[in-house]
Amino acid sequence: EADEDAPLRDNTPQVLTPEASGTAVFGNDIVSMDLSNISRGYMMLTYSGNNEKVKFQVEGPDGITCTYLVSGEPVVYPLTGGNGGYTFTLLESADAAKDLYAVAFTQTADAALEDEFLPFLTPNVYVNYNTESQAVSEGSSLVKNCRSDLSAVNEIYHFVIKNVEYDTEKAENVEYGYTPNVDDTLSSGKGICFDYAALMTAMLRTQRIPTRLEVGYAGEAYHAWISCYLSENGWVDDIIEFDGQNWSLMDPTLASNNSNSSVKKYIG
Numbered sequence: 088e089a090d091e092d093a094p095l096r097d098n099t100p101q102v103l104t105p106e107a108s109g110t111a112v113f114g115n116d117i118v119s120m121d122l123s124n125i126s127r128g129y130m131m132l133t134y135s136g137n138n139e140k141v142k143f144q145v146e147g148p149d150g151i152t153c154t155y156l157v158s159g160e161p162v163v164y165p166l167t168g169g170n171g172g173y174t175f176t177l178l179e180s181a182d183a184a185k186d187l188y189a190v191a192f193t194q195t196a197d198a199a200l201e202d203e204f205l206p207f208l209t210p211n212v213y214v215n216y217n218t219e220s221q222a223v224s225e226g227s228s229l230v231k232n233c234r235s236d237l238s239a240v241n242e243i244y245h246f247v248i249k250n251v252e253y254d255t256e257k258a259e260n261v262e263y264g265y266t267p268n269v270d271d272t273l274s275s276g277k278g279i280c281f282d283y284a285a286l287m288t289a290m291l292r293t294q295r296i297p298t299r300l301e302v303g304y305a306g307e308a309y310h311a312w313i314s315c316y317l318s319e320n321g322w323v324d325d326i327i328e329f330d331g332q333n334w335s336l337m338d339p340t341l342a343s344n345n346s347n348s349s350v351k352k353y354i355g
Contacts, residue, residue: 148173153167175193253280254277310329
């Protein structure tokens with residue numbers, strides 16, 4: 088627990104706003120990749136083709152490839168692999184029955200991040216919010232009496248798990264390419280685990296707490312992990328975890344003994 092004599096932390100929201108600056112754009116007749124802001128930890132992609140199943144892969148210098156589904160709108164994708172070379176690949180469905188995809192366009196680029204935390208403080212395809220988002224103001228209100236980042240994580244975690252009910256019907260009927268809407272989750276009080284994780288992450292990021300959201304499967308069970316960088320502890324992996332049935336908040340004092348789960352290879 089934070090020292091009761093410590094000063095209150097600044098709860099003023101910080102909302103970074105991604106943009107397609109147009110100074111470094113690559114693509115063809117069906118896709119536009121704006122790499123103008125890779126130094127700020129993100130790129131933007133616009134798909135204008137007519138294929139119904141499209142994937143986008145971001146391979147980072149850490150050797151991890153994140154795979155995303157693509158819509159027809161300009162979308163922000165994070166560069167979570169740190170500094171170094173990235174490969175961006177757009178794939179279109181070639182045979183839906185066999186789940187086969189063909190490369191439609193690929194581009195490489197080197198990133199030198201202005202700040203290593205920017206990819207984990209910026210809105211993106213999975214954690215989408217802006218200055219008008221209710222989730223941003225709600226998060227600020229929740230942590231107004233907190234004296235540490237750890238205390239802020241605790242307040243946001245408990246608010247979400249107490250005020251959002253798991254939506255079984257939505258989980259059973261979720262559409263291909265689904266991405267969370269944090270304000271819909273907040274206003275409806277319902278969501279699937281992806282919604283819980285995105286809402287928590289949006290609230291934490293706008294409180295200047297770098298937060299990494301990861302989702303995947305272990306066997307048949309859907310999982311989600313949230314890792315945070317705390318000024319008191321550094322990166323705490325899986326500080327918040329959904330194991331397929333329940334959410335849990337890890338005691339950060341265990342961080343030094345915490346190891347990444349093998350199921351994390353299914354990131355994205």
